[in-house]
Amino acid sequence: MGKRKIFNLDDYRKRDAVAGPDQQGKRRGKLSFYVFPGSIRGLLKERKWLLLALLVMALICLLPAPRGLTVEGKYALGLWVFVIICFLTEAIPLPATAIIIGCYQVFTGLAGFRDAPRAFMDDAVIFIMGVLMMGAMLMKYNIHNRVALFVLKLCGTRIERVILGIVAFCAFSAGFITEHAAVMIMLPIGVGIVSLSGGYKKVPNLAKLVMLSIAYGVMIGSVAAPSGGARNALMLGLLSSLNINIGYGQWMLMVMPFTLVMIPVVSYWLLNLFTPEVKDLSGIVQAIREEMEASGPLTVQARLALAIFLAVVVGWIFASHRYGVGTIAMTGILLAVVLHLVDWSYLQQKTQWGVVLLYAGAISMGKTLISTGAASWLAGQFLHLAEVAEVSQGLSLLAVTATVTALVTNTMADGPTVAALGPIFLKVAELSRTSPLVIGVSTSLASAFSYLLIIATPANAIVYGPGYLEARDFLKAGGVLFLVSLLLTVALLGNFWWRILGLW
Template sequence: MGKQKVFKLNEYRKKERTVSGLEPLDNGDRGARFPPPLNKVKAFLKEQKWLLLALLLTVLIYLLPTPRGLTVQGKYALGLWAFVIVCFLTEAVPLPMTAMLIGCYQVFTGIASFREAPRTFMDDAVIFIMGVLMMGAMLMKYNIHNRVALFMLKLCGARIERVILGIVAFCAISAGFITEHAAVMIMLPIGVGIVSLSGGYKKVPNLAKLIMLAIAYGVMIGSVSAPSGGARNALMLGLLSSLGINIGYGQWMLMVMPFTLIMIPIVSYWLLNLFSPEITDLSGTVQAIREEMEADGPMTNQARMALAIFLAVVVGWIFASQRFGVGNIAMVGILLAAVLRLIDWSYLQQKTQWGVVLLYAGAISMGKMLIATGAASWLAGQFLHLAAVAEVTEGVSLLAVTATVTALVTNTMADGPTVAVLGPIFLKVAELSRTSPLVIGVATSLASAFSYLLVIATPANAIVYGPGFLRAQDFLKAGGVLFLISLVLTVAFLGSFWWRVLGVW
């Protein structure tokens, strides 16, 4: 009779560990020695590491002593500022939910009451973004974007390099005269249409990112080229005028337009190399647009009315935005379209990216909070103090510091408030240091457009984020290099060469 092992010790041990809730222990697998609850905790910590980092920074700032010159509420505001930056860079929390946290934080820390905090979420810029998204949905409903896209592709050709250069150039040049809001509004439906007819985001993700960022960065580099390009420019003109420095429309363009013209090919080249498109020839897209338009037949009367409303809104933005605001003008257009039965509420409800609206509302609220608590002014003062310690007190070095500070701040709050907060400080510093206030002022306004890094930095970023083609990290990935190039170009070319040639300092 052969030997038979009646009791198998290894199997018994495995069974015992299973009954007790522990993983079977394998001598060759040291990673399995932790019980399931500990594994789950470990996995949670790994998954939520960025959220935990954001919370840690906030708690640390909250517990630190309040620095001299900063109020307690200002310190709490800086804690939220740090939390939001980490979340927007890493998407540790869905971006619209991060925006909701901004209001809750203000109430619980006593920065604002539960009645005041919701009011900070409302601004003309928020209404504008909502109106733009609705207007884009209306244009796409009647395939107007396809007609404009076909016209643009006929001008640029079907090669992707020429198309991207054409998008960046159109957005940049038009943004100086019809405001960046209108330029984004015109180009966004075209970009979405090209992506859709090229196979959709899942088939051409790089092409989708490439086109969306070309639109956003195109209007960014062009909105500073003329005083009419944005509120920041008009605000700086007013600040300079209060010092007795009057600068004309043409002089402003002469000082800043070279920056825009140089950046157009740089932005195009960088984005094309960073997001290598899956399709290099859009001939198939052109043919698809033609076939779709032939199937639809000629423009209907409803499509013509929709186009007329859109053009009227653009004209209103150009000539009446200073009086009525871009948001109100956009909403009048949407209301008119609804009255004429061109769109209905159920359609707008489905096609509007409400998360984007909430996201930018939160950004506006945070910007107002940083200003109201004095945190923004304190941050600017600390940067300038560090510059003074480093003996950076005048000339090109002062220009470099003020431009860098402005560019960093503008990525966490809108460009208009950035100039409103930093402009008076920097102009005063320029006066005291015997540096041209004109140069420092124009450079501050220019650097406030370098909103390359965060979704919340400018309405253009928030709008192109809406279709869902981009992640928050894409802005940091693509914008980091352009951010540095723009600063170097401002300081090394404009400040050190071009403005001296013009004799402005």
């Protein structure tokens, strides 16, 4: 890898020498604004969203704690609102927001200065770091191009069929090999397609389209089977504690229609939202084919790298419940380094550390919301409002609990969301004489609707890594899918399919 200067001072001087006096003055004026703001008004305009987030957070912290919420929970609630505003508006760089989470916890007494950094370390954080490194290793040996060629041969070269194929592959894979493995397989393919199409600057819409197809594909598929994620297994355990035992096939029968309907919906919506610059990928197929012929068969090092990747995927499927997905991913990376398949300096250069830090902060905030009781208090308030609106049982209760879960899961990981809300909602269902099975499965399903924020799920954080997406892209694309998913959960499953199955 050659060294490239981030900023060349000589080039800057040449531009100033060529530019006229007026242009030089404008440039210097602009520079002085950012280094030394010329006016308070300019600074306020530049940082208005950050100031709004700080103001709302301060207001929440200064007000008395509501009934049922501890002081620590009030502080956690203020942090939660602050982070949401910053993530939605990109008031400051997102990794910087993650750092604020840790500092806030220490200054408000939510965690000690020794405990706060520990909260940033989680198996999911190590997993994201391992996935980004694994992707860099596969790209070094052009393995992603070979897999991309196979996928394109299978789907055809028309962009509509390619996107439908990516969404369908991710959806069906995520239900059985977990969404982590599905994203890991497809991410290098997506990067390869964008790169061979001319890169992000030439095809920005195609880049966003492919990345979001991967992320949203695994979301809609990870709920189709109990093996699709920890949230599903957790809900099975909660239902079992109520003597409600549901089999693997029964779960699939209940949820699979949602996945089947959402595959074409996601494909159609993303294709229309991000109209791709390239309509046919036959040129890319030819370019990959020529590159493969020029490079010849896989080298011994490439075969070893591929074998390590496949071993990691197998480990995720069969051993993640014992060792964790993060430990398994990093074991594969360490093995690759020991075998000299990849240099650590290369991994350090290619890994998007800001993404790792971003998700670490999100995990820490989720733990804080649970430990302080803020998550349970929020759920209780939503349910209280539902009771006031005379929404207390049946289909209306399902709609409320699913909506609450979907909103909360966009600011916490899906597992903690189900852990925090699942017991509450199952108890509410039991007391209101509504099927706990229906409420439980719909809660697990809605916890997958992590369309809106980068921190909502590892899939979003991983596809954000290559730098093709901005935070507002998730909000722009995910807002409609969020509403459609809730509508399908209530209307298609709750009011139609589950009645046919006799669950009501």
